[in-house]
Amino acid sequence: MSDLDKAIAQLRSCRPIPEDQVRELCHRARELLIEEGNVVTVTAPVTICGDIHGQFHDLMELFRVGGDVPDTNYLFMGDFVDRGFYSLESFLLLLCLKVRYPDRMTLIRGNHESRQITTVYGFYDECLRKYGSANVWRYCCDVFDYLALGAIVLGASSTLSPGSPEDDDTEIEVCDQGGSIISRFPRQPRPSSSQDKLDAPSKGTPDKTGPPGSGASGSSSGSVGNPTGAILCVHGGLSPLVDTVDKIRLIDRKQEVPHEGAMCDLLWSDPDEIDGWGLSPRGAGFLFGADIVKVFNHRNDLSLIARAHQLVMEGFKEMFDASIVTVWSAPNYCYRCGNVAAVLELTEDESGTGIFQRTNGDVGRSSGGVVESRGGPKHGPARRYRVFQAAPQDSRGMPAKKPVADYFL
Amino acid sequence: MSHAHELSLGIIDSASPPVFQTPTKCIHQPDDVSRFLASAAYRDIGLFILQLNHAVCPRQPAGSSTPTTFPLGSKSTRTASIRSCQTLLFSIRDLIDKAPPDPGSQRFGNVSFRKWFELLKEELGDLLDDGLLGQTLRIGNGHAKDEVASYLLGSFGSSQRLDYGTGHELNFLAFLGCLWKLGHFKDGIQGGDIERELVLLVIQPYLEIVRQLITTYTLEPAGSHGVWGLDDHSFIPYIFGSAQLTRPISSELEPMPTDGSVRGAPKPSDVTNPSIVESMRHVNMYFSAVAFINDVKKGPFWEHSPMLFDISGIKDGWGKINKGMIKMFNAEVLSKFPVIQHFPFGSLFSWDENRQPLEQGRRRQVASSHVPLS
Numbered sequence A: 001m002s003d004l005d006k007a008i009a010q011l012r013s014c015r016p017i018p019e020d021q022v023r024e025l026c027h028r029a030r031e032l033l034i035e036e037g038n039v040v041t042v043t044a045p046v047t048i049c050g051d052i053h054g055q056f057h058d059l060m061e062l063f064r065v066g067g068d069v070p071d072t073n074y075l076f077m078g079d080f081v082d083r084g085f086y087s088l089e090s091f092l093l094l095l096c097l098k099v100r101y102p103d104r105m106t107l108i109r110g111n112h113e114s115r116q117i118t119t120v121y122g123f124y125d126e127c128l129r130k131y132g133s134a135n136v137w138r139y140c141c142d143v144f145d146y147l148a149l150g151a152i153v154l155g156a157s158s159t160l161s162p163g164s165p166e167d168d169d170t171e172i173e174v175c176d177q178g179g180s181i182i183s184r185f186p187r188q189p190r191p192s193s194s195q196d197k198l199d200a201p202s203k204g205t206p207d208k209t210g211p212p213g214s215g216a217s218g219s220s221s222g223s224v225g226n227p228t229g230a231i232l233c234v235h236g237g238l239s240p241l242v243d244t245v246d247k248i249r250l251i252d253r254k255q256e257v258p259h260e261g262a263m264c265d266l267l268w269s270d271p272d273e274i275d276g277w278g279l280s281p282r283g284a285g286f287l288f289g290a291d292i293v294k295v296f297n298h299r300n301d302l303s304l305i306a307r308a309h310q311l312v313m314e315g316f317k318e319m320f321d322a323s324i325v326t327v328w329s330a331p332n333y334c335y336r337c338g339n340v341a342a343v344l345e346l347t348e349d350e351s352g353t354g355i356f357q358r359t360n361g362d363v364g365r366s367s368g369g370v371v372e373s374r375g376g377p378k379h380g381p382a383r384r385y386r387v388f389q390a391a392p393q394d395s396r397g398m399p400a401k402k403p404v405a406d407y408f409l
Numbered sequence B: 001m002s003h004a005h006e007l008s009l010g011i012i013d014s015a016s017p018p019v020f021q022t023p024t025k026c027i028h029q030p031d032d033v034s035r036f037l038a039s040a041a042y043r044d045i046g047l048f049i050l051q052l053n054h055a056v057c058p059r060q061p062a063g064s065s066t067p068t069t070f071p072l073g074s075k076s077t078r079t080a081s082i083r084s085c086q087t088l089l090f091s092i093r094d095l096i097d098k099a100p101p102d103p104g105s106q107r108f109g110n111v112s113f114r115k116w117f118e119l120l121k122e123e124l125g126d127l128l129d130d131g132l133l134g135q136t137l138r139i140g141n142g143h144a145k146d147e148v149a150s151y152l153l154g155s156f157g158s159s160q161r162l163d164y165g166t167g168h169e170l171n172f173l174a175f176l177g178c179l180w181k182l183g184h185f186k187d188g189i190q191g192g193d194i195e196r197e198l199v200l201l202v203i204q205p206y207l208e209i210v211r212q213l214i215t216t217y218t219l220e221p222a223g224s225h226g227v228w229g230l231d232d233h234s235f236i237p238y239i240f241g242s243a244q245l246t247r248p249i250s251s252e253l254e255p256m257p258t259d260g261s262v263r264g265a266p267k268p269s270d271v272t273n274p275s276i277v278e279s280m281r282h283v284n285m286y287f288s289a290v291a292f293i294n295d296v297k298k299g300p301f302w303e304h305s306p307m308l309f310d311i312s313g314i315k316d317g318w319g320k321i322n323k324g325m326i327k328m329f330n331a332e333v334l335s336k337f338p339v340i341q342h343f344p345f346g347s348l349f350s351w352d353e354n355r356q357p358l359e360q361g362r363r364r365q366v367a368s369s370h371v372p373l374s
Helices: A003-012 A019-033 A056-066 A087-100 A115-121 A123-131 A135-144 A192-203 A245-249 A262-268 A290-299 B032-036 B040-056 B080-098 B112-129 B131-137 B143-153 B166-181 B193-216 B236-244 B268-272 B274-280 B285-296 B306-311 B317-334 B360-368
Strands: A039-043 A046-049 A074-076 A105-107 A150-154 A170-175 A181-186 A230-234 A277-279 A286-288 A302-307 A316-319 A324-327 A341-346 A383-388
Touching: A003 A019, A003 A087, A019 A087, A019 A135, A039 A245, A046 A056, A056 A087, A056 A341, A056 A383, A087 A105, A087 A123, A087 A135, A115 A123, A115 A135, A123 A135, A150 A245, A245 A262, A290 A302, A324 A341, B040 B166, B040 B193, B040 B236, B040 B317, B080 B112, B080 B131, B080 B166, B080 B193, B112 B131, B112 B143, B131 B143, B143 B166, B166 B193, B166 B317, B193 B236, B193 B285, B236 B285, B236 B317, B268 B274, B268 B285, B268 B306, B268 B317, B274 B285
Parallel strands: A039 A150, A046 A074, A074 A105, A170 A383, A230 A302, A302 A324
Antiparallel strands: A046 A341, A150 A230, A170 A181, A277 A286, A316 A324, A341 A383
């Protein structure tokens, strides 16, 4: 058993690893992450997860529900740390899994993966309490600076079970933590008038197969297909300074999260029922409306934006005609919110070129504008949400009381 | 020789009131916090808290072996100024019935809180014109009212962010401090009695209303340190609640004890025993706050409240806890930019530099309560 496997086993039992091992782990993780672009390309199948916030036992529940690593390919959209009791164990375990199975684990940065935020919201205090010094906090913050800012998921299927035609028309399936289906939503039938146009690309070679998000018209062959339009994953949301995914790729990300600018916005913004852009009550990032998402998705050949960052009681929330979804993976957040958590599973498209659907469907592209009110058709990937509740707590033993903070000495 | 009652917030001369103004924010960047710590407002907040804290500490009457304690209990009072504050608070509470929570709210914080807040804004003027409060606030041709109202409005959370925290709690203390400075509480006996009534009969009801707002509108724990803070929302009940259980003082001149508990007090470790907490929630402010945590949180206490859990292991009694709470409040609320940046300054809580250094006697008093005030 390698040292890394030992560390994984120790962290899985919720015991922190020694400081020198953290240092070594963070060093190796940084070497790995430095090679990743700002926007990582991930191929379906993938299970997309939202905020964790140090809820270690609930993270274990997530792995029980979503499948273990490396059997399941995971993408975590940040906010691993702060607020919960086990930020350290949660983040280090995810980082170990990243180093051990780099192709099965994608970690992107949340607004809490920052020196400034972690000194205020708990992770710093936690490291101090668990190690007696801030060294481990410093090692972790150095890793934060190298985390990718987003991910693009390619090759997601428009059906949940490509092998079983009876499921073909299921666009959304919601399962409980035991895997039983709670609800199913069929894909809306399309208006016949636009059907031919929308389906047209599937009859021949797709005219655009370049890397989604680049907006490039790829040559016909070779590259990974994009049957449903790509999915952009980012912690917070969009930025008025970013109109293409390529602009994200140009950011110099290896730094503390700035107070403003594109990098800040991607980690801090929220969708809202407004037109255009609005000021965020958070004091960082922006609010953005449906029109902003639709234009961005169209321009970047995206069918969906998956993001986290906001507590949603049902674990996930689709907005703006399913052009953006919030995924939240910390059940009973802060021990009191009473919410359930969710992960989003996207299945692999196994049908080669598949039925070629995009958010823009190439309709209206020639005229250069977004065609609004296309009505019924949903072009997104088929989505399975696995909803789960907080892990049972009766098995956790009470620790000895620790020395109190200096104030009480 | 110093007197304990000298440790109190001054009352303005109503014949020559200051120029009242609508309070504005002065702390714009982290560096401004050190300037705040040298301000008259900071001095006054500190004095007021220590004054209230000292008042609820148990007393040992001469010639008696039984200490006098000041538990929570009946809310009735004959003091008109206290009643005026209670009337105000209960009117504010009753607005909740007029803004029922939105059943379809998908976010955690319930949007109907915004409706409640609008109602408060609409009615605030009339509420503050009423009775004795109205009389007090007529100083300065009614401009005092605007200044004081802004602290009251800041006491119930953010309608925009749908959250509530220690900064809002601090606004309520400032609201009462404003009324104190305007002489509103002159009808009570200062130097103990009226301060006790303020804590037990005004601040505690305020905290209960806030808890009702938090549960009714599920106000978010945003801005909280999560498990690593003392409490998601509150701080002052831990100060005054520990004071209620501290070793008694035998004279009004005696400074606040920094260790020991009053006879009959629950043990600090009882905080982790839910049934004792429940039995003490209507008696003591500390236990009342912990009971609220137990109401709203699900999970092991040591895990969701590790700081309170560790504090429950303190062996030197509630006096030690009280001393620590005051130091912690100074460091984690008054000295923390994310919290204090929202505090507005006017003529009563002034951004002006503190030009009244505490005289020798007071300085000794303050030093003995271990509060870094300057």
